[in-house]
Amino acid sequence: MPYISDICYSASLRRGHHNHRLALVGHSKQELAENLEAFLAGETRLGMSSGQITSPKLAFVFSGMGQQWWAMGRQLLEKEPVFRERIVQCDALLRQYAEWSLLEELMADEEQSRINDPKIVQSAIFSVQVALAALWRSWGIVPDAIVGHSVGEVAAAQVAGVLSLEDAVQVIFHRSRLQAQTAGQGKMLAVGLSVDEATTLIAEHQAQVSIGAINSHSAVTLSGDAEVLENIATSLEQKQIFCRFLRVIVPYHSPLMEPLKSELITSLQGIKPQNCTIPLFSTVTGKNVDGSDMGADYWAQNIQKTVLFSAAINGLIQADHHLFLEIGAHPVLSTYISECFANAGREGMVLPSLRRKEPESVMLLGTFGQLYTLGYAVDWHALYPNNGRFVRLPSYPWQRERYWQEFEESRQARLGEQVHPLLGNPLKLAQPVWNAEIDLQNISYLRDHRVQEAVVYPGAAYVEMALAALKETFGEGTYVVKDIAFQKMLILAEGESTTLQFILEPDDNSFRIFSRYEKEPNWV
Numbered sequence: 001m002p003y004i005s006d007i008c009y010s011a012s013l014r015r016g017h018h019n020h021r022l023a024l025v026g027h028s029k030q031e032l033a034e035n036l037e038a039f040l041a042g043e044t045r046l047g048m049s050s051g052q053i054t055s056p057k058l059a060f061v062f063s064g065m066g067q068q069w070w071a072m073g074r075q076l077l078e079k080e081p082v083f084r085e086r087i088v089q090c091d092a093l094l095r096q097y098a099e100w101s102l103l104e105e106l107m108a109d110e111e112q113s114r115i116n117d118p119k120i121v122q123s124a125i126f127s128v129q130v131a132l133a134a135l136w137r138s139w140g141i142v143p144d145a146i147v148g149h150s151v152g153e154v155a156a157a158q159v160a161g162v163l164s165l166e167d168a169v170q171v172i173f174h175r176s177r178l179q180a181q182t183a184g185q186g187k188m189l190a191v192g193l194s195v196d197e198a199t200t201l202i203a204e205h206q207a208q209v210s211i212g213a214i215n216s217h218s219a220v221t222l223s224g225d226a227e228v229l230e231n232i233a234t235s236l237e238q239k240q241i242f243c244r245f246l247r248v249i250v251p252y253h254s255p256l257m258e259p260l261k262s263e264l265i266t267s268l269q270g271i272k273p274q275n276c277t278i279p280l281f282s283t284v285t286g287k288n289v290d291g292s293d294m295g296a297d298y299w300a301q302n303i304q305k306t307v308l309f310s311a312a313i314n315g316l317i318q319a320d321h322h323l324f325l326e327i328g329a330h331p332v333l334s335t336y337i338s339e340c341f342a343n344a345g346r347e348g349m350v351l352p353s354l355r356r357k358e359p360e361s362v363m364l365l366g367t368f369g370q371l372y373t374l375g376y377a378v379d380w381h382a383l384y385p386n387n388g389r390f391v392r393l394p395s396y397p398w399q400r401e402r403y404w405q406e407f408e409e410s411r412q413a414r415l416g417e418q419v420h421p422l423l424g425n426p427l428k429l430a431q432p433v434w435n436a437e438i439d440l441q442n443i444s445y446l447r448d449h450r451v452q453e454a455v456v457y458p459g460a461a462y463v464e465m466a467l468a469a470l471k472e473t474f475g476e477g478t479y480v481v482k483d484i485a486f487q488k489m490l491i492l493a494e495g496e497s498t499t500l501q502f503i504l505e506p507d508d509n510s511f512r513i514f515s516r517y518e519k520e521p522n523w524v
Helices: 029-040 074-079 081-094 102-106 121-138 152-159 165-182 195-201 226-238 255-267 296-304 309-318 334-344 360-373 408-415 444-448 459-474
Strands: 006-015 018-026 049-052 058-062 145-148 187-191 209-216 219-224 243-245 323-327 349-352 425-427 433-438 454-456 498-505 510-517
Touching (some): 018 360, 058 152, 074 081, 074 360, 081 165, 121 165, 152 165, 165 255, 187 226, 195 219, 209 226, 209 309, 209 334, 219 226, 219 334, 255 296, 309 334, 323 360, 349 360, 459 498, 459 510
Parallel strands (some): 058 323, 323 349
Antiparallel strands (some): 006 018, 187 219, 187 243, 433 498, 498 510
């Protein structure tokens, strides 16, 4: 079983004519065993996944604003050395430009957190994203293609090999520094309209409002002057058209970004973009790019132009990418990607890396399990570089023929099987007799029945034994127990086993129950 911080157990299954896989996550081997029992019982738990094996092409989606929250990445900082190492690198590089510490901001208490400060939030999102990508790579998960939404494009370019970490930090710092100057000058409004409908809606306000993002065929974001957007929202609400203001104080991708472009280009003259090492789809152009043109001019377009997210996702879908992994502290784009799949008439899956306020290691491992069960070819040598050998279970159905020879009594003793926990197992005698070992350690609920601090075997338990014996003898049905006489109470002692013997008289269906303590020879 692969150990990834916690424990992830994976097993190949065969159901019908389709290959299936099962992946479980646990903090201990005992929890793994419990999760396996839960799977067999048909239960669903966090970190448990199973699915039919395909051969998916995986795309990383680096989400933009809205994912951040005050404790994002904190558990991974404490538990995952690869994640922490990349955050520390980003912190050191940011200190060349910023008067604040990334690590201190990520570790601040909720009351002291400045994670939503426009000067800080973009760098925090970027750093968590590149650290998550590094962690996924260390676990053998490498994407076949990459896309980034708005600010997410900076981390996407770094992971795709276009920007060095040093250049990417420079881009994210100056991008956020300049955009923070527009804080409070406008708003952003998500609306349930097509791009054509949105264009018509803002036709009279093009100098104040623009389409900030096209996220799917029926979801766009407007950005710009607050008063104009509030009037538009009122009009849409009256028509019962969906609209919601985003929780941002910077009007990203609005006309207010135009004056910032010149200074951003000057600040980024030193960056040196390279060709992609992993295919990259741009949300500035909506197309696949080689990366070499993603210099200062590109990032000026990135802050002002409409985010062509749906175009980039549609390009990935057309290139047969049908498995998407959102890289960020909380999934904010999965609905839009699912809408793109539906509009294209294709089936696909969108998985999260993390989810706000959920255990981060469990979330990551659960998604790792889903990737594996969906057929993603995990690079196991990245997980186990010390010449570990990955052995697959056979994919053919098990030949369920038994060659084990033993008496039924031996089998029951070996497996600890019982017909009924109180009635026990039948004995091979001339009349129906059952024998049960009653132990408070194994049947702990009996401790609840006390008389003057002594644990007394309850009268209802005798009735339960009788009903169980009738069902074993005559089959399922409705039975009545009457004329019961309790001759003597049975006191159960901690740490001591008591034997109960149930005898059924077949002639009149009367019964007697005897008991004997572990260290006493006489039956009562």
